[in-house]
Amino acid sequence: MGLTTPDLSVNIGKIKMKNPVTVASGTFGSGQEMADFYDLGRLGAITVKGTSLEPWPGNDYPRTVETSSGMLNAIGLQNDGLDAFVNEKLPFLRQFDVPVIVNVVGQSVDEYARVSEVLGKTEGVHGLELNVSCPNVKKGCLAFGNSPEGIAEVVSAVRSVTDLTLITKLSPNVTDVVSIAKTAVEAGSDALSLINTLLGVAIDPWQKKFRLANITGGLSGPAIKPIALRMVWQVAQAVDVPIIGMGGIMNATDAVEFMLAGADAVAVGTGNFVNPMAAVEIIEGIQEYLMSTNVSDIKQIVGVVGK
Amino acid sequence: MKGIYNCEVIAQSEVSPGVIRSLLRCPEIACQAQPGQFVNVQVSATTTDPLLRRPFSVHAVYPSEGLFSLLYVLVGKGTAMMTKITSGENISVVGPLGRGFDLGNSPDAQHILVAGGCGAAPLHFLSDRLCALWGCKNVKVLVGSRSKDAVLCEAEFISHGVEVEVSTDDGTYGHHGLVTELLKRHLDSSLSTLHSPTRIYSCGPNAMMREVARIAHEAGVSSCQVSLENNMACGLGVCMGCVQKIKGAVPGDTSGTDWHRERVCKDGPVFNAEDIIWD
Numbered sequence: 001m002g003l004t005t006p007d008l009s010v011n012i013g014k015i016k017m018k019n020p021v022t023v024a025s026g027t028f029g030s031g032q033e034m035a036d037f038y039d040l041g042r043l044g045a046i047t048v049k050g051t052s053l054e055p056w057p058g059n060d061y062p063r064t065v066e067t068s069s070g071m072l073n074a075i076g077l078q079n080d081g082l083d084a085f086v087n088e089k090l091p092f093l094r095q096f097d098v099p100v101i102v103n104v105v106g107q108s109v110d111e112y113a114r115v116s117e118v119l120g121k122t123e124g125v126h127g128l129e130l131n132v133s134c135p136n137v138k139k140g141c142l143a144f145g146n147s148p149e150g151i152a153e154v155v156s157a158v159r160s161v162t163d164l165t166l167i168t169k170l171s172p173n174v175t176d177v178v179s180i181a182k183t184a185v186e187a188g189s190d191a192l193s194l195i196n197t198l199l200g201v202a203i204d205p206w207q208k209k210f211r212l213a214n215i216t217g218g219l220s221g222p223a224i225k226p227i228a229l230r231m232v233w234q235v236a237q238a239v240d241v242p243i244i245g246m247g248g249i250m251n252a253t254d255a256v257e258f259m260l261a262g263a264d265a266v267a268v269g270t271g272n273f274v275n276p277m278a279a280v281e282i283i284e285g286i287q288e289y290l291m292s293t294n295v296s297d298i299k300q301i302v303g304v305v306g307k
Numbered sequence: 308m309k310g311i312y313n314c315e316v317i318a319q320s321e322v323s324p325g326v327i328r329s330l331l332r333c334p335e336i337a338c339q340a341q342p343g344q345f346v347n348v349q350v351s352a353t354t355t356d357p358l359l360r361r362p363f364s365v366h367a368v369y370p371s372e373g374l375f376s377l378l379y380v381l382v383g384k385g386t387a388m389m390t391k392i393t394s395g396e397n398i399s400v401v402g403p404l405g406r407g408f409d410l411g412n413s414p415d416a417q418h419i420l421v422a423g424g425c426g427a428a429p430l431h432f433l434s435d436r437l438c439a440l441w442g443c444k445n446v447k448v449l450v451g452s453r454s455k456d457a458v459l460c461e462a463e464f465i466s467h468g469v470e471v472e473v474s475t476d477d478g479t480y481g482h483h484g485l486v487t488e489l490l491k492r493h494l495d496s497s498l499s500t501l502h503s504p505t506r507i508y509s510c511g512p513n514a515m516m517r518e519v520a521r522i523a524h525e526a527g528v529s530s531c532q533v534s535l536e537n538n539m540a541c542g543l544g545v546c547m548g549c550v551q552k553i554k555g556a557v558p559g560d561t562s563g564t565d566w567h568r569e570r571v572c573k574d575g576p577v578f579n580a581e582d583i584i585w586d
Contacts, residue, residue, distance in 0.1 A: 026546065026547075027541075027545060027546060028545055029543075029544060029545035033543045033544040033545050033573065034543070034545065036308055036309050036310070037309075037310070037311065049545075049547075054561065054562075055557055057557075057564065057567070057568060058547060058550070058568060061537065061538075061549075061550055061551070061568075061586075062537075062538050063538070063547070063548045063549075063550065064538050064539075064540045064546070064548035064549075065538070066357060066358060066359050066540075068356045069355040069356045069358055070358060071358060071359060071540055073540065073546065073548060075546065075547045075548060078547045078550070078568060080557065221355070221358055222355045222358070250355070270358070270540075272541070272545065273359060273360070273540050273541040273542075273543075273545075273546060274349065274358060274359060274360065275311070275349075275399075276311060276401060276543060277311060
């Protein structure tokens with residue numbers, strides 16, 4: 001087989017991605033800050049920051065702490081609200097040839113549904129990622145995501161108000177991620193993304209106090225990659241919908257590992273902070289991997305390990 | 308425009324105990340950086356611990372040589388690894404980042420720079436630019452530090468023709484006490500006799516800048532800017548980690564809250580002191 005350019009395209013529900021790489025919500029803003037570095041149209045999709053109905057102020061400072069090969073964050077989903085996103089952020093994103101996935105957050109089932117209904121009727125939004133897994137807010141999110149009943153309620157409510165592709169973002173902070181995943185699919189989720197951050201704390205031994213104002217935060221970065229890989233592999237065995245894998249992906253090798261474990265696409269999160277070019281370098285690296293291993297279509301490697 | 312650059316380390320030297328000056332080659336940053344802006348440095352490309360880049364304010368630029376310098380304090384694992392980088396090695400630098408100082412538009416303005424500790428680093432770059440713009444006779448620098456051997460940049464400020472006053476906490480050099488006492492004394496003696504606007508620029512510990520802001524407000528100076536330093540993850544404005552409480556409600560907020568949070572890395576690090584809610 002010659003060195004022909006492999007087909008990198010994948011489909012996540014009705015979302016057609018030219019390559020399997022998107023960015024993790026909350027690590028890319030709404031794209032404007034990152035557009036200085038490269039053409040956002042090179043990405044397979046852009047997943048923007050969590051959006052709520054009204055503006056959320058987020059948590060007190062300090063909100064981030066670096067840990068060994070990772071970081072804890074307790075941002076608390078600070079965002080300017082749905083109207084600001086639709087009127088001020090989305091017009092910028094529409095100029096790029098890239099699907100936009102909006103991460104939806106809420107303090108109630110009704111809020112998830114209302115935000116999703118508006119976005120479902122908004123030009124330039126191609127998919128919704130239901131954030132039922134953020135560990136850093138007191139109401140909503142993980143309160144829904146850590147039980148099958150909560151997941152089912154949110155997904156069903158959103159499913160009833162929009163035809164957009166629904167991606168449910170799962171938490172690793174649960175006992176049985178597989179049963180949660182199955183519930184999300186049964187309730188109408190077209191795809192799954194996993195994992196969100198792992199709940200953790202950091203302590204300052206000299207001040208003898210917690211480092212985050214919120215005390216607890218979500219751990220991300222290379223430190224969580226083995227856990228994320230395990231969960232992607234487990235869930236891929238159990239459901240028949242596309243999976244977007246994430247958790248410590250820093251380079252193309254990491255991304256390929258997730259796809260071999262069963263992810264149809266991947267998201268780069270904390271890696272964007274370390275290297276703003278990470279996502280596009282990963283796209284190039286995946287292509288080189290496929291060419292060097294004589295694979296003509298990216299879909300051929302999905303779930304190869306573990307079958 | 309900001310970018311990612313592979314910068315050659317020209318030299319690193321210890322200018323005082325635990326304080327390092329790095330000279331880097333990067334024509335783009337040297338030409339584009341403005342006083343108060345910073346760069347995000349990857350201290351090691353071969354390890355994920357530490358994982359995140361380290362932000363350093365720009366200390367000086369030499370555009371004709373394509374060089375710029377950083378001045379940093381050895382505080383932890385990241386800066387310790389930074390000191391190990393030898394001349395000729397390349398490091399990845401993102402920058403220039405953030406919003407720098409507003410230098411004003413009045414040729415008659417008096418500019419007072421108040422530095423605490425390593426806060427002298429960005430103010431050194433600022434003083435150079437102010438001198439080039441308005442002349443050094445209108446620029447005065449107040450440098451505060453713990454003790455004599457920790458005073459930073461005094462000789463550099465003086466060599467550029469800027470008037471400098473120093474304070475030390477332990478009285479081993481200059482005024483025995485806080486740099487804010489120097490500021491108060493200076494404003495008390497000059498504001499009654501000067502009719503030109505006074506502009507204050509400050510960088511240092513938060514408690515010091517809060518006091519600078521209070522003194523400036525009470526004296527009625529026309530502008531007081533402070534350069535903040537918070538924990539940063541991305542340095543780009545996407546993670547919302549390094550936020551500061553700012554007066555005024557965010558547009559669209561109907562909750563009645565009269566403040567909002569802005570990003571130090573993107574909306575700052577330089578803010579108008581009057582806008583800040585000091586915790």
